[in-house]
Structures are given as structure tokens and as C-alpha cells.
Amino acid sequence: MLIEDGFPGQRMLVMPRPRVTAALARPGTSHLVVTDAGYFPEARAHGLVRASGAPQSIVIVCTRGRGWAEVAGTRHTVSAGQVIVIPPETPHAYGADDDDPWTLWWLHVAGRDLEEFLKTAGLTAAAPVRELSDVYRVVALVEEVVQAMERDQTIASVLAASGAAWHLMALLCSERIAGTPQVSAIDQARDYLRQHVTERVSIDELARLARLSPSHFAALFKQQTGSSPLRYQTHLRMSRARELLDVTNLAVSVVAERVGYTDPFYFSRQFKSVHGVTPLQYRGQRKG
Structure with missing residues (x-):
């Protein structure tokens, strides 16, 4: 049986949907809003099925262990150092490997810049898994989102989370560009x-x-x-x-x-x- 959450040491933040609606209409956050974010360490038996997809895009960074993701009917293996990006409204399922369960940092994002980010990054339902060249920076940005959401739900914290998410999506775009210098x-x-x-x-x-x-x-x-x-x-x-x-x-x-x-x-x-x-x-x- 798959478990959605409840892992020892996890961090999970969910913004109330009325606040999401307000943030999507507010200057400064309408471009990109983080609706949910978290950290699941060694998420044994973790998994989730969304037959109709989610209203937001889902970004999952695997830092340890292994798992799998099935997006638009195609199954992909996922290992440490990889990211899964699932477009909005796309049927999907994902789960941890039975023998070596993954550790994840994750967030859900929405906003008017999202479609452009996904297009530029080349992250589609057909190609949702990407090897990361700078896993450390990506994880740091997701953690920055989580920390902002943990503080409170003031406009300042929502802006901070949005800014970190915008930086994260821009980083995923830059990794796709040929010739981008790689940090050791x-x-x-x-x-x-x-x-x-x-x-x-x-x-x-x-x-x-x-x-x-x-x-x-x-x-x-x-x-x-x-x-x-x-x-x-x-x-x-x-x-x-x-x-x-x-x-x-x-x-x-x-x-x-x-x-x-x-x-x-x-x-x-x-x-x-x-x-x-x-x-x-x-x-x-x-x-x-």
C-alpha cells in the first residue's frame, strides 16, 4: 500500500487555497506561487496516484535512494541526483523503490510564468525526468522555499517562497542550454x-x-x-x-x-x- 505522507522527520507545508487564489492575483507573486512544499526523508512505501493530474506543476528532487514516476502513461525510473517535473493537469503516479526508498525535496508551483518556464526547460509529460548538474543548488532553493513557508503565511513569506521558486525554475532552464559552464x-x-x-x-x-x-x-x-x-x-x-x-x-x-x-x-x-x-x-x- 502506498503512503502519501507521514514519514519520520518530514516537513510539509500547504498554503490554504483562498491564499493561493489571492497570491495568484497579487502583483509580485502572480508570476509564480508555491502552493505546497516539503521534505520526505527515506520515504519508505511512499507513493501517490493522481488520475487527473494536479492543478499545479509538481517538482520532485531525489537526493538519495530510488523511485519511479509514471507520467502520461509512461514509466520512468528515478535515482539520486535527478528531478521530476510533472506539468499541470497531467495524469501521473510515483513511488519509492521498495529496497532503497528515496529521499525527496518537493514543491507544487502555479502562476502565469509557469508554462514559459516548462517550455524553455524542455520539461514535458514525455520527458519529465532530468539529470541535475548542480543538485546542491537545486536542493538549497527548495529548502529556501520550505523555510519561507514555515515562517508564516504573510505576504513577505509568500514573496520569499515565490522568489526562490522562480530562481529554481530559471536554474532548470539554464541547465538545458548547451555550453552553460558547469561548476565542479x-x-x-x-x-x-x-x-x-x-x-x-x-x-x-x-x-x-x-x-x-x-x-x-x-x-x-x-x-x-x-x-x-x-x-x-x-x-x-x-x-x-x-x-x-x-x-x-x-x-x-x-x-x-x-x-x-x-x-x-x-x-x-x-x-x-x-x-x-x-x-x-x-x-x-x-x-x-
């Missing part, structure tokens, strides 16, 4: 780590997104940065912690939490290993 997998990984400072990201996850083996990815990363991916992220976290210690009066335990550490004592040890002093000693130093 390691540059993409560094950007991803900068955008996910508070999350513990594994080498396996980064390697999957880069479509490299973990050992090859780790070797390339160290060759180009002089550091392992996890050490690189630790330095990013400590840089952010240093900033919070400099410009706020937050307790060290709160600073630790803000940069992704649940254990303030472990955070202090990590901070000292990077800076040579404890967080409190650092805060007491004269600077400037």
Missing part, C-alpha cells in the same frame, strides 16, 4: 556545506549528490580544499560561532545550538581545537 562537484559541495552549516552532512550523502564514490569524492575534496569535508564543515561552524560570540550576548550553550551542536561541552572542545581557546576565553579577548 567540489565547489557545489562547498556551497552545500555553507548553506547547511547546522546540519551534520555525511560524506556518503555529499558523494551521492556529486555522483561519485565516497572515497573518490573525499580524495577530490581534500585535494582541492586541503581538508576533509567534515573538517571543512567544522571550520564553517566555528566561523559562525565566532561571529555569534562577537556580536551577541548569547550563552555558549545557545551559540552551540545555533551552529548545530546539541552538546555544549563537545562544542567547546571543537571550538578550542580550532581557535586554541575556549568560547568564553575567546569572548573575553580584545578585538578590532
Whole structure:
């Protein structure tokens, strides 16, 4: 039996339909509106069938595992690093692989620019699956949408979500253009780590997104940065912690939490290993 949602750790936002109608008529958001968005980690038994399609276009980014999508009667396999874009009013079904269920970031979009985006990107019912050259950036934009919708449903948040979605659709269009310069997998990984400072990201996850083996990815990363991916992220976290210690009066335990550490004592040890002093000693130093 297929499960539509309810996965541990999921994030799912749905805009009330009267607000969608208002946003589609409002200057600034009428070009593109996000009606639904979310994140489903390791979505075992996930799946959905829409015999008549959906009023919006559906964008699904697979970052881990595998799945399938049947669009307009044709079945496609989907794996990590690929995106599915289903046009509006198109019959479809999709689901997770039984043995290696996918992890998804997804959103539904509508608006007067949508048709032009789909046409330019070449994403049709006959060709709904695309290999992504910059998975990190695409995921970051979907997450930006989710974060905006999680804040509240004010005009400002709706605008922020629309802007990120517009950027995402433009990125999908640009990936289709021949000769577009490709950012290296390691540059993409560094950007991803900068955008996910508070999350513990594994080498396996980064390697999957880069479509490299973990050992090859780790070797390339160290060759180009002089550091392992996890050490690189630790330095990013400590840089952010240093900033919070400099410009706020937050307790060290709160600073630790803000940069992704649940254990303030472990955070202090990590901070000292990077800076040579404890967080409190650092805060007491004269600077400037």
C-alpha cells in the first residue's frame, strides 16, 4: 500500500487555497506561487496516484535512494541526483523503490510564468525526468522555499517562497542550454556545506549528490580544499560561532545550538581545537 505522507522527520507545508487564489492575483507573486512544499526523508512505501493530474506543476528532487514516476502513461525510473517535473493537469503516479526508498525535496508551483518556464526547460509529460548538474543548488532553493513557508503565511513569506521558486525554475532552464559552464562537484559541495552549516552532512550523502564514490569524492575534496569535508564543515561552524560570540550576548550553550551542536561541552572542545581557546576565553579577548 502506498503512503502519501507521514514519514519520520518530514516537513510539509500547504498554503490554504483562498491564499493561493489571492497570491495568484497579487502583483509580485502572480508570476509564480508555491502552493505546497516539503521534505520526505527515506520515504519508505511512499507513493501517490493522481488520475487527473494536479492543478499545479509538481517538482520532485531525489537526493538519495530510488523511485519511479509514471507520467502520461509512461514509466520512468528515478535515482539520486535527478528531478521530476510533472506539468499541470497531467495524469501521473510515483513511488519509492521498495529496497532503497528515496529521499525527496518537493514543491507544487502555479502562476502565469509557469508554462514559459516548462517550455524553455524542455520539461514535458514525455520527458519529465532530468539529470541535475548542480543538485546542491537545486536542493538549497527548495529548502529556501520550505523555510519561507514555515515562517508564516504573510505576504513577505509568500514573496520569499515565490522568489526562490522562480530562481529554481530559471536554474532548470539554464541547465538545458548547451555550453552553460558547469561548476565542479567540489565547489557545489562547498556551497552545500555553507548553506547547511547546522546540519551534520555525511560524506556518503555529499558523494551521492556529486555522483561519485565516497572515497573518490573525499580524495577530490581534500585535494582541492586541503581538508576533509567534515573538517571543512567544522571550520564553517566555528566561523559562525565566532561571529555569534562577537556580536551577541548569547550563552555558549545557545551559540552551540545555533551552529548545530546539541552538546555544549563537545562544542567547546571543537571550538578550542580550532581557535586554541575556549568560547568564553575567546569572548573575553580584545578585538578590532
